[in-house]
Amino acid sequence: MTRIHLPVTLREGDEHDLPEAAHRHLVQVLRLHAGDALTVFDGQGCEAPAALITAEKRHSRIRVGAVQRPVRESPLAVTLLQGVSKGERMDYTLQKAVELGVTAIQPLTTQRSMVKLDADRWAKKYAHWQGVIVSACEQSGRVVIPSLHPPASLDAALNALPDEVLRLALLPEHGRALRDLPPPESGVALLVGPEGGLDPTEIRLALDAGFTAVQLGPRVLRTETAGVATLAALQALWGDWGAG
Structure with missing residues (x-):
């Protein structure tokens, strides 16, 4: 599953325009289309499934699914x-x-x-x-x-x-x-x-x-x-x- 960092507060049902770099990677490199699934994470501990709802040449937009807080960080700092x-x-x-x-x-x-x-x-x-x-x-x-x-x-x-x-x-x-x-x-x-x-x-x-x-x-x-x-x-x- 394709994962991207989205530096926003993740809430189920929210829609977000993808940053330019993420848009280029998903749409122009990986050739994803509207309806395709991906995973987003906020860098602060939250992750969510998401779906592309718009995938145009210069613009793409996603809808966030159920937000989770998976435990993947090491207990050793x-x-x-x-x-x-x-x-x-x-x-x-x-x-x-x-x-x-x-x-x-x-x-x-x-x-x-x-x-x-x-x-x-x-x-x-x-x-x-x-x-x-x-x-x-x-x-x-x-x-x-x-x-x-x-x-x-x-x-x-x-x-x-x-x-x-x-x-x-x-x-x-x-x-x-x-x-x-x-x-x-x-x-x-x-x-x-x-x-x-x-x-x-x-x-x-x-x-x-x-x-x-x-x-x-x-x-x-x-x-x-x-x-x-x-x-x-x-x-x-x-x-x-x-x-x-």
């Missing part, structure tokens, strides 16, 4: 602090993190990051990342869109974290195994460096801020793989992968 990587690598990380149930994402500008942009290009990059996240929610069945924070320095990101979360930093050369850690009581903050990793000053900053160094075995993972692999392990250990 994870904030991913991810060093910004280049192009499709960052897109991949965001997409897969959403599929794996991440709660919030904080892109980091770090000393060894290969991405250096001015304010306007950061704004465009942020908008693009938001689109990647929404598309991943549409594909994966999520009904709550994870928070995407504006890019920030490591120092600023650490200062914004709540005190009670379990703080984990992926450091390939040393660290504890995830299975040796106690289950978190109030969520996890996961720190992953960019392509070149965190520099020594940043590592010390994280450790001084209460982060525990962890590693995922003897092999060094690429930045776009490391956070995704860790999220999968966290869901298996403490999340909802064991749910029936």
Whole structure:
């Protein structure tokens, strides 16, 4: 079933014009017609079946069916602090993190990051990342869109974290195994460096801020793989992968 994000309050029987991007995807790409069914979600936890009642060249409209609040969010709240990587690598990380149930994402500008942009290009990059996240929610069945924070320095990101979360930093050369850690009581903050990793000053900053160094075995993972692999392990250990 085709799913789209509709950023409105969903009520049964309401009719809505589709946003331009959703209209192009449904009518011009997927070739849906009036009477065809789809699913809409509001990004805040609600989902509903819907039907196209108008499907014209430049305009389409839907009618919302019975609204539901399905439980698809992981009980484990994870904030991913991810060093910004280049192009499709960052897109991949965001997409897969959403599929794996991440709660919030904080892109980091770090000393060894290969991405250096001015304010306007950061704004465009942020908008693009938001689109990647929404598309991943549409594909994966999520009904709550994870928070995407504006890019920030490591120092600023650490200062914004709540005190009670379990703080984990992926450091390939040393660290504890995830299975040796106690289950978190109030969520996890996961720190992953960019392509070149965190520099020594940043590592010390994280450790001084209460982060525990962890590693995922003897092999060094690429930045776009490391956070995704860790999220999968966290869901298996403490999340909802064991749910029936």
